[in-house]
Amino acid sequence: MSPFQLKVLDVLENKYFHKAEVVAGHEGLSRIIKWVHVLEIVQVDHFLVGEELVLTTGISLQHSIANFTAFVEAIIQKNCAALCIEYGSYIQTVPKAILALANRHQFPIIVFHEAVPFVRITQDLHSQIINQQYLMISSLESYAQALNKNAVLGQNTEDILQNMYNELKTQIMFSIKGRNPIFFPNTTHQKRQQLLTLNKSAQQFKHGPIFIFDQHYANLTLYREDGLFSEFELLILDRTATALAQLLMREFYIEEKKNIEDATILVDWIDQKLSKEEIYKFIVTHYAGYTQSSGAVFILSSPTTMTKTQEDMVYSKLYYRNLFEQHGFMPFLFERKSYIIFILLHTKDSKAIRDILNSIFSTLPNTDFYKKQQAQGFQIAVGKVVCDVEEIPKSYQTALETLYICRKVQTSSFFYDDLHLYHLIYKLQMQVNLQEVIYDYLQPVIEYDKKYNSKLLETLQVYLQTNGSKQQTANQLFIVRQTLYHRLRKLEGLLGENFMKGHNRITLEFMLLANSLIEDKG
Numbered sequence: 001m002s003p004f005q006l007k008v009l010d011v012l013e014n015k016y017f018h019k020a021e022v023v024a025g026h027e028g029l030s031r032i033i034k035w036v037h038v039l040e041i042v043q044v045d046h047f048l049v050g051e052e053l054v055l056t057t058g059i060s061l062q063h064s065i066a067n068f069t070a071f072v073e074a075i076i077q078k079n080c081a082a083l084c085i086e087y088g089s090y091i092q093t094v095p096k097a098i099l100a101l102a103n104r105h106q107f108p109i110i111v112f113h114e115a116v117p118f119v120r121i122t123q124d125l126h127s128q129i130i131n132q133q134y135l136m137i138s139s140l141e142s143y144a145q146a147l148n149k150n151a152v153l154g155q156n157t158e159d160i161l162q163n164m165y166n167e168l169k170t171q172i173m174f175s176i177k178g179r180n181p182i183f184f185p186n187t188t189h190q191k192r193q194q195l196l197t198l199n200k201s202a203q204q205f206k207h208g209p210i211f212i213f214d215q216h217y218a219n220l221t222l223y224r225e226d227g228l229f230s231e232f233e234l235l236i237l238d239r240t241a242t243a244l245a246q247l248l249m250r251e252f253y254i255e256e257k258k259n260i261e262d263a264t265i266l267v268d269w270i271d272q273k274l275s276k277e278e279i280y281k282f283i284v285t286h287y288a289g290y291t292q293s294s295g296a297v298f299i300l301s302s303p304t305t306m307t308k309t310q311e312d313m314v315y316s317k318l319y320y321r322n323l324f325e326q327h328g329f330m331p332f333l334f335e336r337k338s339y340i341i342f343i344l345l346h347t348k349d350s351k352a353i354r355d356i357l358n359s360i361f362s363t364l365p366n367t368d369f370y371k372k373q374q375a376q377g378f379q380i381a382v383g384k385v386v387c388d389v390e391e392i393p394k395s396y397q398t399a400l401e402t403l404y405i406c407r408k409v410q411t412s413s414f415f416y417d418d419l420h421l422y423h424l425i426y427k428l429q430m431q432v433n434l435q436e437v438i439y440d441y442l443q444p445v446i447e448y449d450k451k452y453n454s455k456l457l458e459t460l461q462v463y464l465q466t467n468g469s470k471q472q473t474a475n476q477l478f479i480v481r482q483t484l485y486h487r488l489r490k491l492e493g494l495l496g497e498n499f500m501k502g503h504n505r506i507t508l509e510f511m512l513l514a515n516s517l518i519e520d521k522g
Helices: 066-076 097-106 116-150 157-168 189-197 231-270 276-286 310-326 351-367 370-374 389-408 420-431 434-452 456-467 470-477 481-495 502-518
Strands: 020-024 037-038 051-056 082-086 109-112 171-176 182-184 205-214 215-223 293-300 330-336 339-346 379-382
Touching: 020 097, 037 116, 051 116, 066 097, 066 389, 097 293, 116 157, 157 171, 157 182, 157 231, 205 231, 205 276, 215 231, 215 310, 231 276, 231 310, 231 330, 231 339, 276 330, 276 389, 293 310, 293 351, 293 389, 310 330, 310 339, 310 351, 339 351, 339 389, 351 370, 351 379, 379 389, 420 502, 434 456, 434 481, 434 502, 456 470, 456 481, 456 502, 470 481
Parallel strands: 037 051, 051 082, 082 109
Antiparallel strands: 020 109, 171 182, 171 215, 205 215, 293 339, 293 379, 330 339
């Protein structure tokens, strides 16, 4: 008998069941009983919640096999534990159709061949159930206290898994994404492979997901061949998963302190003050198996108006570090002014790295963490993916350019490789008075808008973006066709009838992009 749960099989040992007989559903004797209920009516929907042991004399079932069938089907549907029937004045036998129904559903039917005191049975079993619940709560409290005590003493992952195994005596698996799972207790290679090939959604498994900074970082899993997990086992699983999450967080913070010591070297790296040999020596102190790899620089910029706390910055660093590590990156990070700078190395080639980064940043906007940071004014940028660690400074500079562009223009991407035209404009701006060049082409439209408070420049931009589609332009500007036709005639008068043809159109598109990049949004 389990000390924390009452099964149908256990009830048969009760003194009031010594002369009882199981007439159907023998395969369901391991069902859990959470309460005992006496029912003498056919309609049971409002009286049951599941896992009850139902007692009846059959007073409402004696005259109709249809009622009897409906009653048994209903309590099976409600996931009751078993049905106990007292033979006597109302029922002397259970119809074969009912027995067949119970056997099909592995639902135990127990009969008393003589009168039994239902009140005594309910009192006796309820006392047993309540005592078991109290014992379970006490055991959980003791387990939680042991976890807390060991945490103070500096327990590690293996210590936690050992405590869990001592409590449950069942197979445990702990798997951090991207790493080989830990089996506790350790088992043979053949058994490991067998467990790893099983469908993880099978009933033999129960998973406790571990989230770090909104990221599904690891899984703690219990395995039982019979798939019959008790409430106590599931509660232990939940508490242990929480303890492991706290342990991982502590490890992350310790790692963060170590990173502070590396900041000086990382600054020298992106400022091109390290030789290739010095860079390699630094990397291998952190990743012993390091080989030649590609990489990129990722920048997280906090708003200058925000009062940053150390906790905010540490949280952001740990969040993104965890995110990149899960996708196979070797991240190095440090702070510079209002930036957190990540140097991301990977063993795969530059094209594969770009695909991985695309995958990461396609799902990132859906996270609560990212939405919160965007609402606070944080911005991100990814520099050019480079093929050698010596080129990381180039990726850093292109990440800074990308960040500048993303601040000035509403772009659909924060990847350097997606913003080539903007980067060209940025470099031109460094060489010539680009504002003067833009004004040469767009002056008539800009001055007309200022004079008449019109929206010709916006209309021109949307008209070009929609490839000259009048319907799409009108829809995007929320104006009627006649208003659009009037604006287009004005644009033809200011820019010439051929403004949508050949080089004229390309030049206008380029100047509009340049204007959006260099205009003062403040």
